[in-house]
Structures are given as C-alpha cells and as structure tokens.
Amino acid sequence: MKGLLKNNFLAICSNVKAFSxxxxxxxxxxxxxxSPSLLIGYVLLSIVGFxxxxxxxxxxxxxxxxxxxxxxxxIKRANIVKxxxxxxxxxxxxxxxxxxASISLSxxxxxxxxxxxxxxxSVFALGISVxxxxxxxxxxxxxxxxxxxxxxxxxxxxxxxxxxxxxIISTLNLYLTPGITTILxxxxxxxxxxxxxxALSYPLTVSIYKKKEY
Amino acid sequence: xxxxxxxxxxxKAFPKSNFTLDKLSFSLPYGAILGFVGExxxxxxTTIGCILNTVRKDSGVVKLFGKxxxxxxxxxxxxxxxxxxxxxxxxxxxxxxLSEVMSGIYTQWDNALFQKYLEDFHLSSKQKxxxxxxxxxxxxxxxxxxxxxxxxxxxxxxxxxxxxxxRDEMLNIFLEFVQEESHSILLSSHITSxxxxxxxxxxxxxxGKLIMTVSNNDLxxxxxxxxxxxxxxxxxxxxxxxxxxxxxxxxxLVSNGKEAQRKYKNSVVDHVSVDEIMLLLVKGERV
Numbered sequence: 001m002k003g004l005l006k007n008n009f010l011a012i013c014s015n016v017k018a019f020s021x022x023x024x025x026x027x028x029x030x031x032x033x034x035s036p037s038l039l040i041g042y043v044l045l046s047i048v049g050f051x052x053x054x055x056x057x058x059x060x061x062x063x064x065x066x067x068x069x070x071x072x073x074x075i076k077r078a079n080i081v082k083x084x085x086x087x088x089x090x091x092x093x094x095x096x097x098x099x100x101a102s103i104s105l106s107x108x109x110x111x112x113x114x115x116x117x118x119x120x121x122s123v124f125a126l127g128i129s130v131x132x133x134x135x136x137x138x139x140x141x142x143x144x145x146x147x148x149x150x151x152x153x154x155x156x157x158x159x160x161x162x163x164x165x166x167x168i169i170s171t172l173n174l175y176l177t178p179g180i181t182t183i184l185x186x187x188x189x190x191x192x193x194x195x196x197x198x199a200l201s202y203p204l205t206v207s208i209y210k211k212k213e214y
Numbered sequence: 215x216x217x218x219x220x221x222x223x224x225x226k227a228f229p230k231s232n233f234t235l236d237k238l239s240f241s242l243p244y245g246a247i248l249g250f251v252g253e254x255x256x257x258x259x260t261t262i263g264c265i266l267n268t269v270r271k272d273s274g275v276v277k278l279f280g281k282x283x284x285x286x287x288x289x290x291x292x293x294x295x296x297x298x299x300x301x302x303x304x305x306x307x308x309x310x311x312l313s314e315v316m317s318g319i320y321t322q323w324d325n326a327l328f329q330k331y332l333e334d335f336h337l338s339s340k341q342k343x344x345x346x347x348x349x350x351x352x353x354x355x356x357x358x359x360x361x362x363x364x365x366x367x368x369x370x371x372x373x374x375x376x377x378x379x380x381r382d383e384m385l386n387i388f389l390e391f392v393q394e395e396s397h398s399i400l401l402s403s404h405i406t407s408x409x410x411x412x413x414x415x416x417x418x419x420x421x422g423k424l425i426m427t428v429s430n431n432d433l434x435x436x437x438x439x440x441x442x443x444x445x446x447x448x449x450x451x452x453x454x455x456x457x458x459x460x461x462x463x464x465x466x467l468v469s470n471g472k473e474a475q476r477k478y479k480n481s482v483v484d485h486v487s488v489d490e491i492m493l494l495l496v497k498g499e500r501v
Contacts, residue, residue, distance in 0.1 A: 003318025010311055011304065064301035071268045072368075073319050074291035214268045 004075065004083035005090075011057035016091075019053055020098075027102045031109065039106055039113045040123050043099040047127030048134070048158075050095030054088045055138045056154065062147035068214040078206045081139065085202055088135045092128065099127065118183050125187035126165060132194035133161035136201035143208040168193055217241040217277070218366050218398040219248075224264050224274035235260050235422040237274070242366075242415070245395040247388060249409030250402040251492055252419035258402040261419070262370045265400075266296065278366070292322060295359030299371035302355045305344030309337055309354060313361075320362035331357035349380040356387060367391060367399040373408050381405070385412050406488035416488060418495055425495045426455075437471025438490060440464075440482040449478065451501055458498030467494040 023046055030042045061067035070080060103120060106113050114120060137157035145153050168190055176182040219242040226235040235257045242248040252258050263269030265276050267283065275282055283290050303312055309332055317323040332339055335353040343351060352372060359367060367388070373381045389412055391397050403409055409416055416433060418425040428436075441449070446457070446464045453474060455467040467486065468474045475483045486494075 001318075003315045003320075006318050007315045010307060010315065014306070060304060060306075064304050065298050066302065066304050068268055069296065069298060069302045072266050072291065072294065072296040074288035074321070075319060076286055076288065211270075213263070213270055 001079060001083060001086075004080060005087060007070075008054075008057050008083055008087040011060040012053050012091075015053050015056070016050070019049060023049070023098055027098065027105075031102055031105045034106075034110050034113070036113050039103065042102055043123050044127045044130070046099040046102070047092065047095040047124070048130050050091040050098070051088055051131035051134060052154070052158065054091035055084070055135050055157075056150075057087065058084055058139070058142055059147060059150040067147070071214060077209050081202065081206045081209055084139060085135070085198070085205075088131075092131050095131070096124065096128065099124065116180075118180055121187050122183055125190045126169075129165045129168070129190045129194040130158075130161045132191075132198040133164050134158050136194070136197040137161065139205040140201055140208050143205060143212055164197075165190065165194070216244055216280075218244050218279060219265065219400060220275075220277040220280075221261070221265070222275040222277070224261065224276065225272045226260055226264055226269060227272055228260075233257070233260075233422060235264070235271075238419070238422070238424050239274075240417045240424060240427050242398050242400055244398055245392060246414040247392055247399040247401055247412050249406075249413030249416040249488075250400060250419065251404065251406055251409060251416055251488065253404060253492070253496060256419045257422040258404075258419060259370055260422075262368060262400070262402060265368065266294075292320060292362065293365045295362065295364035295367045297352070297355045297359050297367070297369040297372040299374055301343075301351065303343055303358075305342065307343050308340050309343070309357075310339040312343070312354075312358065313339075316358060316362070322362045324361050324363060327363075328357055328361035331361060349376055352376060352380070352384070356384065360387075360391065365396050365398070367397075367401075369399065370402045371404070372401070373403055373405055381408055388412055406492060410488050418492060420496050425500075432469070433488070433491075435470045435472070436486050436491060437468055437474060437483045438486040438494065439466040439468055439474055439478065440484065441466055445478065445481055453477070454501045456494045456498040456500045458494050465490075465494060465498070467491060467498070 026042060030038050061070070071077070103113065134157045137160045138153055141153040141157055142150060169186065172186045172189060176186065221241065222239050223237040224235060224239070225237055228234070238261060250258055250261070260269055264271040265278070278290055279293065281287070281290065313325055313328050317325060329339070335350070335357060337346070337350055337354055337357070343354065346354065356372070373384050376384065385408060388399055388401065392399060401409065401413065413430055415427055415429050417427040441464045443464065446466065449466065453468050455469055457464055457466040471483045471485070474481070
C-alpha cells in the first residue's frame with residue numbers, strides 16, 4: 001500500500017504544488033478582504049479542488065503502460081482501488097485544512113465571517129459531501145468507461161456530486177425546521193450519506209476493475 | 215524436466231476483432247530461455263496477457279511455479295519480472311522515484327542492486343524518464359525487472375526498436391540471468407535473430423495457433439531444400455514440415471538437413487534461419 005500511495009502522490013505532485021501555490025495566494029486575498037461569499041467560495045474550491053486533483057491521478061496511469069504494468073506487480077487489484085480511495089480521503093483532509101486555516105485566520109482578524117458561526121460547519125459539510133460523492137461516482141465510472149472517457153467521467157461525477165448534495169439539502173429542508181439543531185443534523189446527515197456512498201463505491205469499483213482487461 | 219511456466223490449452227476469443235487464441239499449450243523449463251515467435255497480431259501479447267492475468271482467458275490452465283495463479287497470489291508475482299515494449303513507467307517520474315515506489319511494493323526490492331544497474335547502464339537517477347532515449351528506457355525497465363530478484367522474466371517485445379548494439383547488451387543480460395538454474399525467461403519477439411542467439415527453445419505461433427515448439431539444438435538441424443517441381447514430387451511427405459512454392463523453385467522445410475542431403479543426393483540443402491522457418495510455416499503449406 002505504501003508504494004501505491006507514493007505512486008498516487010507522484011501522479012499529482014506537480015498539479016498539487018501548483019494548486020497549493022494558487023490556493024495560498026487566493027487564501028491571502030480572501031483573508032484580507034472581508035467577504036463571506038468569497039470565503040464560502042474559497043472553502044468549497046479548496047475542499048473540492050484538492051479532491052478533484054486527487055481523483056485525476058488515476059488518468060495518468062494510462063498515459064504510459066504503467067496501468068497495465070501495475071497488474072504484474074505483487075499487489076491485488078482491490079488494493080490498487082483502495083489506494084485511490086485512501087488518496088482521495090487524504091487530499092480531502094488537505095483541502096479541508098487549507099479551508100480551515102483561511103476561515104480561522106479570517107475569523108481571528110475580522111471576527112466571525114458569517115451571520116451565524118454554525119454556518120461554517122454547513123459550508124464545510126457541503127464541500128466534503130461534494131468531494132466524497134465526486135469520488136464515489138468517478139472511480140467506477142472511470143473503470144467502466146475507460147481512460148479515454150476520463151474527462152467526461154470526471155464532469156459527470158462532479159455534477160452528480162453537486163446534484164446529490166443539493167438534493168439531500170433540499171430534502172432535509174423540506175422535513176426539518178430551521179435552527180441550530182437542524183443545521184447540525186443536516187451537516188451530519190450530509191456527511192454520513194456521502195461517506196456511505198463513498199464506501200459503497202469501493203466494492204463496486206473493485207468488481208468493475210477485476211473484470212477489466214489490459 | 216520441471217517447468218517454471220506451463221500453458222495448457224489456453225483459449226481466448228475476441229469476437230470484435232475476430233481473433234482467437236486457440237488452445238495454446240507450451241511449457242518453459244527451469245534454467246531455460248523460451249523464444250516466443252510470431253508475426254504482428256499472431257497472439258503473443260494476448261498469450262502473455264493470459265499468463266499475467268491482465269487478460270482473462272476463456273479456458274485452459276496457466277501454471278507458474280507449478281501453481282495456477284490467481285490475482286491474490288502476490289507471493290508468485292514477487293518472483294516474476296515483466297518487461298513490456300515501450301513506456302512501462304510514467305514519464306514524469308525519475309528512476310529514484312520509481313525505486314521509492316517499487317520498494318513500497320516488492321518485499322524483496324533491492325535498492326542497492328537497482329542503483330548498481332543504473333550505474334552499469336549509465337542511467338541518471340535524477341533525470342525524468344520521459345527525457346531518456348528509447349534504449350535507456352528499456353534498460354531502466356530491465357533494471358526494475360531484475361532488482362527484486364525474480365526467478366522468471368517475461369519480456370514482451372523487449373528488444374524491438376533497439377539498435378543492434380543495445381540489443382546485444384540486453385541479450386547478454388538475459389544470458390547472465392539464466393546462469394542460475396532456477397531462473398528462466400519467456401522472450402516474445404519478432405526479431406528472430408535475437409532468439410537464435412539466446413533461446414533454448416523456440417515456440418512458433420501464427421493466427422492464435424501454436425505451430426510448433428522446437429529446441430535450439432534441433433533447430434540447428436533444420437534446413438531448407440530448394441527443389442524443382444519434379445524433385446519436390448519425389449520427396450517422401452513424412453520428410454516435409456512445410457513448403458512454399460516460389461517462381462522457379464519450391465522451398466521445403468525439413469527437420470534434418472544432413473539426412474535430407476544424404477537421402478536426396480541431387481537436391482540443394484541450405485541452412486535455414488528462424489526468419490525463414492517462420493516464413494515457411496506462416497506463408498507456406500504445412501504437411
């Protein structure tokens with residue numbers, strides 16, 4: 001697993017470096033400017049952005065014969081898939097840390113950036129949910145459609161991630177009355193649902209990948 | 215003789231391309247190099263795919279180290295080194311990074327040995343693989359394939375596209391590898407001259423079908439008779455492996471040139487190369 005995670009890291013290393021530099025500069029700007037909507041955008045971009053970069057690492061496997069070569073190494077196909085899921089979770093945490101650092105700094109310098117401090121949690125739940133759902137859709141779709149449809153798989157997955165997250169929020173809003181408990185419950189449900197789909201996506205991806213021929 | 219690799223009636227159909235690997239059987243003994251010969255599209259890569267489980271066979275049995283291999287048998291994969299033609303590794307990696315990845319995958323990864331190969335092959339560990347020449351890339355792949363102490367090397371067109379000097383270097387490495395009796399190589403190639411130099415056995419495949427497997431010793435006895443129509447008609451059919459009609463002569467492949475020369479006094483018997491054997495078997499009529 002260590003080698004696979006290293007492989008995944010190397011696949012996105014240069015992209016992550018560039019994105020981190022961009023997010024750092026954007027973060028400084030967002031912290032300097034007092035704008036809740038900008039801050040929300042930054043949080044979502046940071047969490048979703050790192051995750052999207054993470055999932056695209058899989059595409060790089062097939063630029064060379066590495067994707068095929070990997071199958072001749074002493075690793076199980078299930079572990080290859082698992083490494084992608086773990087990598088995505090790691091980059092989701094990195095994105096969340098970036099977002100958390102900016103929010104904390106903004107809070108420290110200008111006070112609570114939102115009308116209600118609990119809204120921060122909602123924004124984070126939204127970003128995490130979209131990220132997890134994007135991964136949950138992308139991995140099986142990628143193996144199903146093949147590497148040549150990688151871009152469209154990513155767009156579909158991202159749209160599905162956003163759509164399902166908004167769908168869950170709308171459904172919760174229908175049945176729950178507004179309040180702090182509702183926000184907390186909504187955020188928890190959002191993360192639980194997306195985590196569940198992310199977890200279910202793993203055996204599905206493994207079963208698709210096991211049937212693939214290279 | 216014990217076999218490191220055994221294929222028993224391997225079949226695989228590709229309905230879209232109308233290609234079928236048809237009940238292919240051959241074996242590779244310990245301490246030997248088996249050359250796997252066939253024209254482009256003959257089914258060499260598919261066969262190797264079936265051996266390595268990158269292609270799902272429809273039927274048949276592949277035994278590696280006496281055992282039918284499954285995806286989960288990672289201990290067997292530890293003992294195999296693979297070299298594909300072309301870019302085996304991502305071009306944005308360096309050899310150093312490649313070693314770091316491999317050390318996290320192979321339990322027996324020998325970084326000192328890998329570094330030694332890099333030095334011997336004059337490969338920079340800090341240069342990106344995409345900046346390597348084709349020869350350097352192939353040397354790197356072979357270094358990787360050897361640096362986890364495998365017992366079996368499976369090479370799919372590993373020498374194609376390399377110049378003769380580079381190919382000779384590669385072949386020497388392969389010969390050195392099989393000095394150990396427990397080591398074997400399956401070498402797929404359409405550069406038959408390479409196989410003549412190093413292979414102990416040569417397996418011919420055409421259109422997904424096995425034509426024949428022959429030892430290099432026996433192969434040296436093979437010859438081609440240049441016959442006129444009348445001479446050809448006088449030949450005993452049991453002496454003919456294959457024949458090919460040309461404009462003014464008929465080339466006949468026989469398994470024992472000296473015997474043919476004795477038996478058919480007036481005929482012209484020439485030494486035959488693997489290339490010519492393949493041509494006769496593929497383009498000619500088999501008896």
